[in-house]
Amino acid sequence: MKKKSKFLNRILTLSTALALAGTVSGSFSAVAVNAAEEVQQPQTTATATKDDEQKMVPVTPATDESSNKQDDKQPVVPEKEEPAAPVNKKVKTFKVSIVKKDYGIYQGNFEKKQSSTKYFHKTFNVNKSFTRNGKKYYWINKKGKPAIGYINKNAVATTSQSKVLNVPYVSQYVPVKTPWGCAGASMSMLLGFQGQKITADFLKQVQNHLPMQPTKGGQKGNVYTGEGFGYVISPGALAKYARTYENGKNIVNVSSKKLTVDDLRMYVQGGKPVLYYGFSSYQKPGDNVRNHCKVITGYKNGKFLVFDPLYYSKNDGAGTGGKNMNYDHGAIAWLSKATVQQEFCHKAITFK
Incomplete structure (x- = not known):
């Protein structure tokens, strides 16, 4: 009996061992399977991500143009380095x-x-x-x-550069008759150059409000009748008056003993018409007072284009005015530098 018991015990022990071995083996197999699944999981995830990307619009790599835009914001050249100078x-x-x-x-x-x-x-x-x-x-x-x-x-x-400005001609006779109103008519040409519409009502307004004596620098004498006439308004007072109009805000008095005929040319070449003081076609012998205003509107071939308001029409030619042929050049005339110099007295107004 004892031998049988021992034999049976060995068989039970061996069975238990085998059972335990099987259990351990099963556990190892399970662990191995789980490990394998974990190893495969990233591959499954990566495949899903790739598929998702295929559904999305692909990102375009940076082109040269986008690189240039980036360079504009962050230039490759150091900030302190100066750009190359232009070639002479x-x-x-x-x-x-x-x-x-x-x-x-x-x-x-x-x-x-x-x-x-x-x-x-x-x-x-x-x-x-x-x-x-x-x-x-x-x-x-x-x-x-x-x-x-x-x-x-x-x-x-x-010195020889040409320039002709778009200035409207204004007569001091038509449509408003002011034989002594050359200053107001000439000033209106400057305002017209800046866009002022020239009408009879506007010209009446200009002449009716022209500063007169005893206003400092004001004109002496009625512009319509000439009654009490002594002299035209001074350039300083005329420029100040011009600035009361919207289109005359930038008109200034440039009168000076240093002002030259070449300065008049350069104002015109710079795009600015010039109102200057000189002689009229009614100038009497021995009268050297520059009491007449006119406007230089251009320069070409050494000559000045002068608009003289002392005519009824812009088409009136030489000899149709006061008959002093030294100065009766017509409403619109090209005058030599020497001719302008002869009557120039360093008095003028123009734009800043």
């Missing part, structure tokens, strides 16, 4: 005068150094030109002196 082009030396204010004058790599206002109506030499961003510039200087810099060619003019 030498030209045969010629002279120009600065005829416009508030233009920049540049040096170096186009840093703005100063304003053209400082050199307004000054004359310089040009021996180099530049083209930058489609604009042409001149290098201006004076012989033996430090160069001023380069300036836009639109701010300067040569």
Whole structure:
């Protein structure tokens, strides 16, 4: 019995061991299967993501254009490094005068150094030109002196440069008859240049409110009848009066002993008509008072285009006025510099 019991015990022990081995083996198999599933899981996820991306619009890689836009915001060139200066082009030396204010004058790599206002109506030499961003510039200087810099060619003019301005002719006889109203008629031409509509009512308003004595600088004598006439309104008072009109806000008195006929030319070349004081076709021998206003509206071939209001029509020619043929040139006439110089008395008004 004892031997049988021992034998049975060995069999039970062996069975238990086998059972346990089977259990462990099953556990290892389960772990192995789970591990395999975990290994496969990322592949399943990646496949799903790829499929999702295929449904979405693909992201386009950066092109050269987008790279350039990025470069604009964050330039490759360090901020402190200056851009390359424009290439000089030498030209045969010629002279120009600065005829416009508030233009920049540049040096170096186009840093703005100063304003053209400082050199307004000054004359310089040009021996180099530049083209930058489609604009042409001149290098201006004076012989033996430090160069001023380069300036836009639109701010300067040569001595012979032509310019004709769109100024309406205004008569002091028609449609409103004011034989002594040359100042008001000439001032109206300046306002018309700025867009003022010239009508009979407007001209009456101008003449009826023209400053008269005892107002400082006011005219002496009735513009309609000439009663008590002594002299026309002064340029300072006329400019002040012009500024009371919306289209005359920028009219100024430029009268000065230093004012020259060349200055008149340069004002016109800069796009500004000039009202100046001179002689009339009714000038009497021995009368040297410049009591007549007229307007320079152009310059060409060394001559000035002058609008004289002392005529009934813009078509009236020479000899149809007061018959003093030294000054009876007609309503609209091209006059030589010498002719204008003969009557010029340094009195004028124009635009800023």
